[in-house]
Amino acid sequence: MFKVTPNPPDTDPAALRKPSTIFMIDPKIDNETLLAHACESLASASVMASDFASFLEGPQRNTLLGIQQIIMFGELAVNRVLDNLDPPG
Numbered sequence: 001m002f003k004v005t006p007n008p009p010d011t012d013p014a015a016l017r018k019p020s021t022i023f024m025i026d027p028k029i030d031n032e033t034l035l036a037h038a039c040e041s042l043a044s045a046s047v048m049a050s051d052f053a054s055f056l057e058g059p060q061r062n063t064l065l066g067i068q069q070i071i072m073f074g075e076l077a078v079n080r081v082l083d084n085l086d087p088p089g
Contacts, residue, residue, distance in 0.1 A: 031085070032082065032085055032086065035078055035081055035082050035085070036082065038078050039075055039078045039079055039082065042071055042072075042074050042075035042078060043075050045071045046068055046071045046072045046075060049064055049065075049067055049068035049071060050065070050068050052064060053065050053068060
């Protein structure tokens, strides 16, 4: 059997997607500064989730507190990386 149209080219769909540059981080910023800001953002998100959970009850409260705990684990991991980059002492 003869196929009239050719096969489409093999392309990676992720390669076609171009990320927006509207909120681009300056590539000259050092890793320690980026990690410090990430840590502060995670700490803020943890506090906001915890505060918001106080307005909820039951399963919704438990879900949000679980999300808050995951955020806190991320914050702890980023803090550990910061400690490893610049050990005290």
